[in-house]
Amino acid sequence: MTDYNAMELMISVASRELENGATVGVGTGAPCAAAMLSQKTSAPDLVILFEAGGLSPELPEMPISVGDSRTVHRAAMAGSMGDTMDYCSRGFVDYTFLGGAQIDMYGNLNSTVIGDHANPKVRFPGSGGANDFASFCWRMMVMTPQDNKRFVEKVDFLTTPGWLEGGDSRAKSGLPLDAGPYKIITDMAVMDFEPDSKRMRVISLHPGYGFADVQDNCGFELIKADELKDTLPPSEDELRILREEVDPYGYVIGRG
Amino acid sequence: MDVIDQGIGPLFTDPDPDKIRAFFRKKNRKMTNKVMNLKTAVETYVHDGDYLAIGGFGANRTPVAACHEIVRQKKKNMGFAGHTATHDMEILSAGEVYDRLDVAYVVGLEARGLSTCSRKYVQSGKVQVTEWTNYALTVRLKAAAMGVPYLPARNMMGTDTFKYSAGKTANCPYTGKKLNLLPALSPDVSFIHVHEADVYGNCRFKGITVADLDLANASKRLIITTERLISNNEIKHDPSSTRIPFHLVDAVCEVPFGAYPGTMPYEYFSDEDHIKTWLTVEKDSDKFKEFLNENIFNCKDHDEYIQLNGGLAKMRLLRSKEFLLDREV
Numbered sequence: 376m377t378d379y380n381a382m383e384l385m386i387s388v389a390s391r392e393l394e395n396g397a398t399v400g401v402g403t404g405a406p407c408a409a410a411m412l413s414q415k416t417s418a419p420d421l422v423i424l425f426e427a428g429g430l431s432p433e434l435p436e437m438p439i440s441v442g443d444s445r446t447v448h449r450a451a452m453a454g455s456m457g458d459t460m461d462y463c464s465r466g467f468v469d470y471t472f473l474g475g476a477q478i479d480m481y482g483n484l485n486s487t488v489i490g491d492h493a494n495p496k497v498r499f500p501g502s503g504g505a506n507d508f509a510s511f512c513w514r515m516m517v518m519t520p521q522d523n524k525r526f527v528e529k530v531d532f533l534t535t536p537g538w539l540e541g542g543d544s545r546a547k548s549g550l551p552l553d554a555g556p557y558k559i560i561t562d563m564a565v566m567d568f569e570p571d572s573k574r575m576r577v578i579s580l581h582p583g584y585g586f587a588d589v590q591d592n593c594g595f596e597l598i599k600a601d602e603l604k605d606t607l608p609p610s611e612d613e614l615r616i617l618r619e620e621v622d623p624y625g626y627v628i629g630r631g
Numbered sequence: 632m633d634v635i636d637q638g639i640g641p642l643f644t645d646p647d648p649d650k651i652r653a654f655f656r657k658k659n660r661k662m663t664n665k666v667m668n669l670k671t672a673v674e675t676y677v678h679d680g681d682y683l684a685i686g687g688f689g690a691n692r693t694p695v696a697a698c699h700e701i702v703r704q705k706k707k708n709m710g711f712a713g714h715t716a717t718h719d720m721e722i723l724s725a726g727e728v729y730d731r732l733d734v735a736y737v738v739g740l741e742a743r744g745l746s747t748c749s750r751k752y753v754q755s756g757k758v759q760v761t762e763w764t765n766y767a768l769t770v771r772l773k774a775a776a777m778g779v780p781y782l783p784a785r786n787m788m789g790t791d792t793f794k795y796s797a798g799k800t801a802n803c804p805y806t807g808k809k810l811n812l813l814p815a816l817s818p819d820v821s822f823i824h825v826h827e828a829d830v831y832g833n834c835r836f837k838g839i840t841v842a843d844l845d846l847a848n849a850s851k852r853l854i855i856t857t858e859r860l861i862s863n864n865e866i867k868h869d870p871s872s873t874r875i876p877f878h879l880v881d882a883v884c885e886v887p888f889g890a891y892p893g894t895m896p897y898e899y900f901s902d903e904d905h906i907k908t909w910l911t912v913e914k915d916s917d918k919f920k921e922f923l924n925e926n927i928f929n930c931k932d933h934d935e936y937i938q939l940n941g942g943l944a945k946m947r948l949l950r951s952k953e954f955l956l957d958r959e960v
Binding site for chain 2: 404426427429437438439440441442443446447454455456457460464483492495498501504505507510532533535544545626
């Protein structure tokens with residue numbers, strides 16, 4: 376079996392979640408790598424949207440910015456931020472991939488501040504388009520390393536909506552119905568959300584990890600699915616395409 | 632419609648459309664020659680305390696030369712729309728130009744990492760912060776462009792992003808659904824960088840429009856920096872290519888490579904080495920002071936800044952990078 380690092384594993388697993396012909400709103404970094412890998416393997420007709428206005432590009436390399444020239448390379452349209460987000464708001468966009476400094480058991484994300492808002496310990500960029508994508512896209516996914524600092528009981532600031540307080544709280548909030556967090560992909564496991572409580576649930580373990588490892592690296596109690604699956608490791612093909620075509624300079628997979 | 636919830640953040644601009652109409656009633660509509668140098672444009676149209684918006688997207692088709700000039704002229708106490716503000720914000724933070732900040736995306740430079748200078752300034756306690764999202768600011772500009780006091784959207788609800796915004800929610804009179812009502816945002820002064828403009832301010836640009844078409848309509852005063860001046864005859868022969876019309880524009884400044892070190896689509900790619908230098912040098916405040924003196928305060932204009940950082944040879948390299956010419960076989 377070929378060796379791979381945690382980032383290569385997460386990107387490969389994430390890429391398999393996107394079916395051919397689907398639409399996905401992505402940012403820079405790992406989410407973009409997953410979408411590119413998906414386009415070059417199982418989903419050649421995947422439509423990638425960037426929040427700055429790029430629609431359906433053929434990415435020649437990883438963009439540095441979600442508004443740089445690569446995001447409209449051989450694209451269908453160079454539109455506007457309003458165009459992209461209006462598509463999302465109207466229900467045209469199936470998936471989005473997001474990240475954040477903190478995530479809680481309902482998939483709520485913090486990318487704004489650690490500490491008090493008026494007097495923050497650390498200021499982060501804020502929502503950007505993340506709150507919008509998570510409000511509007513049917514299925515929100517997150518790729519993030521599994522550790523206690525990130526997986527917290529309560530996020531310091533709820534930047535981007537997951538299932539809010541669980542149960543039917545999201546449906547009551549005014550956000551579009553039936554959209555919400557779908558899968559969380561870490562370096563140890565894949566999680567989904569238990570349908571009634573909307574709490575995070577481990578459904579698949581990556582090679583070498585047990586449920587206890589995941590729970591030990593999580594700041595809240597996880598639900599264990601009745602049948603835990605074994606995650607398929609990255610295939611030789613996935614690794615070759617990822618290393619040679621998607622991220623030849625190792626901008627993202629070099630961080631694994 | 633009764634307000635259900637409202638954010639606790641301050642609203643930095645007045646959404647009253649009749650006040651804005653009264654302003655536009657007096658604005659010049661004549662096709663006059665508006666060409667001037669950037670120094671004069673900033674002296675004339677940017678005032679301490681104004682609310683400022685910068686077009687483009689972070690370091691893409693961003694009027695960087697204008698940001699330098701605002702810092703060079705030591706403008707202060709401005710409001711600022713942090714609408715994916717990346718390298719532009721880094722420059723304005725270095726000059727401590729603003730003290731009120733509408734946040735959609737700030738302090739970061741996307742995949743390049745976070746800016747120490749922007750982060751330090753926002754954390755300093757000198758800046759009032761109201762939270763929004765990228766779409767929220769787009770919609771707020773759209774409302775101002777339409778001349779209405781707000782537009783509804785379905786984002787932000789249920790989150791702290793809403794709680795720390797200046798938004799309000801209410802039930803829709805048609806469907807009963809709860810909506811986020813986003814107040815119109817009319818900046819006092821905005822800068823947009825374009826590929827081509829005539830002397831009257833008719834503008835063309837290529838690539839993504841981001842929020843610039845609404846920004847142009849929403850802004851009380853608009854200054855255009857352009858890679859090239861073109862003749863009015865050329866505009867008249869192909870009016871469907873005009874993206875910003877003359878009557879919105881107060882000043883036209885010809886600034887070749889005006890988005891450097893950011894990307895100008897179909898012209899030049901970003902100078903990642905120089906941007907990395909910014910991100911590195913700003914970690915040491917003495918070195919950063921020296922760097923700012925060298926690159927902004929002691930430069931007369933953008934031409935001198937370009938010369939200092941590699942001149943035409945560098946621009947040719949970035950042009951080749953923009954078109955991926957090294958991949959042609």
